[in-house]
Amino acid sequence: MEKQNYNHLTRTFQRLSRFGHLSAIAGWDMFTYMPPKGSAARGEALAELSVLQHQILTDKKIATLLQAAAQEDLNDVERANLREMTRRYQEAVLLPESLVEEKSLVGTRCEHGWRTQRPANDWQGFATNLKEVVRVSREEARLRAEAKGKSRYDALLDLYEPGMTSAKLDVLFGDLRTWLPDLLQKVVAKQSQRSMITPVGPFATGTQRELGLEIMQLLGFDFDGGRLDVSAHPFCGGVPEDVRITTRYDENDLVSSLFGVIHETGHARYEQNLPREWLGQPVAHARSTAIHESQSLFFEMQLGRSTAFLRLLLPKIIARFGAQPAFDVQNFVALNQRVERGYIRVDADEVSYPAHVVLRYEIERALIEGDIEVEDIPALWDEKMQHWLGLSTKDNYRNGCMQDIHWTDGAFGYFPSYTLGAMYAAQLFNAAKRALPQLESDVAEGNFTPLFDWLSQNIWQHGSRFTTSQLIANATGEDLNPLYFRKHLEARYL
Amino acid sequence: MEKQNYNHLTRTFQRLSRFGHLSAIAGWDMFTYMPPKGSAARGEALAELSVLQHQILTDKKIATLLQAAAQEDLNDVERANLREMTRRYQEAVLLPESLVEEKSLVGTRCEHGWRTQRPANDWQGFATNLKEVVRVSREEARLRAEAKGKSRYDALLDLYEPGMTSAKLDVLFGDLRTWLPDLLQKVVAKQSQRSMITPVGPFATGTQRELGLEIMQLLGFDFDGGRLDVSAHPFCGGVPEDVRITTRYDENDLVSSLFGVIHETGHARYEQNLPREWLGQPVAHARSTAIHESQSLFFEMQLGRSTAFLRLLLPKIIARFGAQPAFDVQNFVALNQRVERGYIRVDADEVSYPAHVVLRYEIERALIEGDIEVEDIPALWDEKMQHWLGLSTKDNYRNGCMQDIHWTDGAFGYFPSYTLGAMYAAQLFNAAKRALPQLESDVAEGNFTPLFDWLSQNIWQHGSRFTTSQLIANATGEDLNPLYFRKHLEARYL
Numbered sequence: 001m002e003k004q005n006y007n008h009l010t011r012t013f014q015r016l017s018r019f020g021h022l023s024a025i026a027g028w029d030m031f032t033y034m035p036p037k038g039s040a041a042r043g044e045a046l047a048e049l050s051v052l053q054h055q056i057l058t059d060k061k062i063a064t065l066l067q068a069a070a071q072e073d074l075n076d077v078e079r080a081n082l083r084e085m086t087r088r089y090q091e092a093v094l095l096p097e098s099l100v101e102e103k104s105l106v107g108t109r110c111e112h113g114w115r116t117q118r119p120a121n122d123w124q125g126f127a128t129n130l131k132e133v134v135r136v137s138r139e140e141a142r143l144r145a146e147a148k149g150k151s152r153y154d155a156l157l158d159l160y161e162p163g164m165t166s167a168k169l170d171v172l173f174g175d176l177r178t179w180l181p182d183l184l185q186k187v188v189a190k191q192s193q194r195s196m197i198t199p200v201g202p203f204a205t206g207t208q209r210e211l212g213l214e215i216m217q218l219l220g221f222d223f224d225g226g227r228l229d230v231s232a233h234p235f236c237g238g239v240p241e242d243v244r245i246t247t248r249y250d251e252n253d254l255v256s257s258l259f260g261v262i263h264e265t266g267h268a269r270y271e272q273n274l275p276r277e278w279l280g281q282p283v284a285h286a287r288s289t290a291i292h293e294s295q296s297l298f299f300e301m302q303l304g305r306s307t308a309f310l311r312l313l314l315p316k317i318i319a320r321f322g323a324q325p326a327f328d329v330q331n332f333v334a335l336n337q338r339v340e341r342g343y344i345r346v347d348a349d350e351v352s353y354p355a356h357v358v359l360r361y362e363i364e365r366a367l368i369e370g371d372i373e374v375e376d377i378p379a380l381w382d383e384k385m386q387h388w389l390g391l392s393t394k395d396n397y398r399n400g401c402m403q404d405i406h407w408t409d410g411a412f413g414y415f416p417s418y419t420l421g422a423m424y425a426a427q428l429f430n431a432a433k434r435a436l437p438q439l440e441s442d443v444a445e446g447n448f449t450p451l452f453d454w455l456s457q458n459i460w461q462h463g464s465r466f467t468t469s470q471l472i473a474n475a476t477g478e479d480l481n482p483l484y485f486r487k488h489l490e491a492r493y494l
Numbered sequence: 495m496e497k498q499n500y501n502h503l504t505r506t507f508q509r510l511s512r513f514g515h516l517s518a519i520a521g522w523d524m525f526t527y528m529p530p531k532g533s534a535a536r537g538e539a540l541a542e543l544s545v546l547q548h549q550i551l552t553d554k555k556i557a558t559l560l561q562a563a564a565q566e567d568l569n570d571v572e573r574a575n576l577r578e579m580t581r582r583y584q585e586a587v588l589l590p591e592s593l594v595e596e597k598s599l600v601g602t603r604c605e606h607g608w609r610t611q612r613p614a615n616d617w618q619g620f621a622t623n624l625k626e627v628v629r630v631s632r633e634e635a636r637l638r639a640e641a642k643g644k645s646r647y648d649a650l651l652d653l654y655e656p657g658m659t660s661a662k663l664d665v666l667f668g669d670l671r672t673w674l675p676d677l678l679q680k681v682v683a684k685q686s687q688r689s690m691i692t693p694v695g696p697f698a699t700g701t702q703r704e705l706g707l708e709i710m711q712l713l714g715f716d717f718d719g720g721r722l723d724v725s726a727h728p729f730c731g732g733v734p735e736d737v738r739i740t741t742r743y744d745e746n747d748l749v750s751s752l753f754g755v756i757h758e759t760g761h762a763r764y765e766q767n768l769p770r771e772w773l774g775q776p777v778a779h780a781r782s783t784a785i786h787e788s789q790s791l792f793f794e795m796q797l798g799r800s801t802a803f804l805r806l807l808l809p810k811i812i813a814r815f816g817a818q819p820a821f822d823v824q825n826f827v828a829l830n831q832r833v834e835r836g837y838i839r840v841d842a843d844e845v846s847y848p849a850h851v852v853l854r855y856e857i858e859r860a861l862i863e864g865d866i867e868v869e870d871i872p873a874l875w876d877e878k879m880q881h882w883l884g885l886s887t888k889d890n891y892r893n894g895c896m897q898d899i900h901w902t903d904g905a906f907g908y909f910p911s912y913t914l915g916a917m918y919a920a921q922l923f924n925a926a927k928r929a930l931p932q933l934e935s936d937v938a939e940g941n942f943t944p945l946f947d948w949l950s951q952n953i954w955q956h957g958s959r960f961t962t963s964q965l966i967a968n969a970t971g972e973d974l975n976p977l978y979f980r981k982h983l984e985a986r987y988l
Contacts, residue, residue, distance in 0.1 A: 112529050224531045
């Protein structure tokens, strides 16, 4: 057999993928349907599984197989798959099994506590659990940093966006700092000139759900291979063959759930269109968290809040909820392109969103590097919110550092992905527009086929075949260029 | 350490229990929420997990540990746990890993196919998959029979109700044959004397669900540790900490979903009240499938269809759906104690139910022993339905041998549990009545505490500590005695 080592590895990764399937579904269930008393047993079961996955991935034979496979006659896709296998092995073998189990357990506990601590604004209770998460994540960062010869935070960052560093982020986010606060101020001032009419509810959540399903259909979601459910914090989970997205409903706020659905549908279409022929192999996975976020923001922001799309959406809303003054076209477009300084990241518009991300990036980096402690978070949060958005979160933990479940599972290093994703999304949409001169009229007519074909050909179908830089350069003709994001914001909002 | 071998085993079984948790939740999801395209990947993931569980359970060390632990100083519960561990090990070690994987895969495929084949009445399509299931189950039966020195069918029967044999069943079911057809005829004739008014729908399924939840609450279901959902075939799944029951709704038939809920609540309360302090160990599991069915039938038939309970239920139905002639008390009681010859086992009343079970017992035994083939099932089904119930299922596969998902996963040997369960339920209810003289008035007042305390003390809290015979003898003063079932039917229906 020519590729016997490589083939042996593909069987191992196929097996890992099957266990990953169970982890994904049990994880989805934990956030959607699991009753509270299931939590401890679920946490233990998932921790046991993560230990098993770690054991399989770090088996002594794997290093030998990886080395031997590198000498075999592999095609481009197989070589890319081997590169991704190697990366996973190297990241896993750094961690002792006990740490993997502990990370899983403290994460589940912290998330579970958050469900009741957030409504109660119980920072002390939450901090107790979060300290355990931080302790474990610092240990993880230390081990990764030593092995990779990087700073502790960079060693985590690299997990989500391979090759990304704080040095690069400081340049990208430093650039944002030079123009974003000013832009934000100008847009808020400009928008304050016009009065907007707010939609008057209640909007029955059942009907909101039906509308969400209709829009998912319009955006090409495959319901034979996925579902829409409800969770406290919207997310896209499951597996490529069975993608589970969630939203949350507010009877008084129709568009919040809807744009949540559009955002998660972007994630879902990426997953549903990953290369079928390699499924179960690392090369068939989404490229990175930043590219994943670029797809959700492409759907939500680039496409979803464009005037053409909003005009397409409005009659569908009126058909379900009836007309009202807020549903005047001009008003509806203005409402959904409104820029406001707010507390909640996931509700933020695309102009103020980067402020939320930079704030957390700075805090989580300092936390992992050991420059600050968990107790320091609320004051720092307040200070940075005041600085960027002029809002105080003093004693308002529930809308401050306890507003979502990021950090509870120790996913430090993930946050920058959101703003990197926004930048990639703007760059990709610009390239799509150049490639598709009819794009705006196509969108106005509800014909998304050319746009989604472009995304599929340029992003979705490649999985992890290329590095992020190669993928973006192939799709757009250049590496990440944050200018497209700035130009997009200026064009839409100024 | 005094009990080091035993303690090593408890850690292994704890680990198995955690993987069992994931299997239970992914299995529940498969029947409730999974979209069709998830099926193949789910089947592979569950098969991979079943192979892993089999590997852990049949590890070479286990036999040595079991032998060594038997010499250790164990208390009664530990010794019972060791007995159950040994039984599981011995049952597992008989099967090669490849057969375990194949059984899981052909089972998932057959169940998945059934979902569309049943509505299409597609016997040929279903038979193709079922043949694979039968082939694997026959091989399993052959291996178990050789090792246990039993007949092939008895070797499977023993998995569900340890110690049960076809010889014993032939006595029990032979007894039924002497009086049940006659009783059935008499009851049907007697009931034909009175005209009954059928409830007129539609009954909104959302309201049916709310009513179901109310009754679950009344029956002590713990919603912090479980849920109610929908599936094509009602079941009780999940884990003791998180029990998942399902029902199905028909807008024109209010009581079918409701009694489904009551039945599954019986299973659920058993699971929710298994001994907490041993959870994760084999001794904490439900005693057997027959005892499990005895609890659901205790709830549905002994309690649920008693006149006192029906009188309690009726005002709750009227409160949600309004009054109508069918909801006259006498009529409502008569309706829910109606005996009718029907095609569908799960809709059958308790008088005709044993006919469905004996029919399948005879067919599945012949199938496993190799006396008949899958192709022979429809004709045999038709013949036996004609004999027992005077109904023909010729060409009506969907309401004949394709009516439910029993057999699709190769659970041959399970069917007798239903009628054994009905017999145990009658015997237990009789013992409870003797112990609780106030029972009928308690039920009429909705006070179930004494009854459920009795069940908890006599059945639920013991898990698998005792053999079935011991458990029943401790609870009722004698071993299984089918006379109670006959007396119950005669008292209620003649």
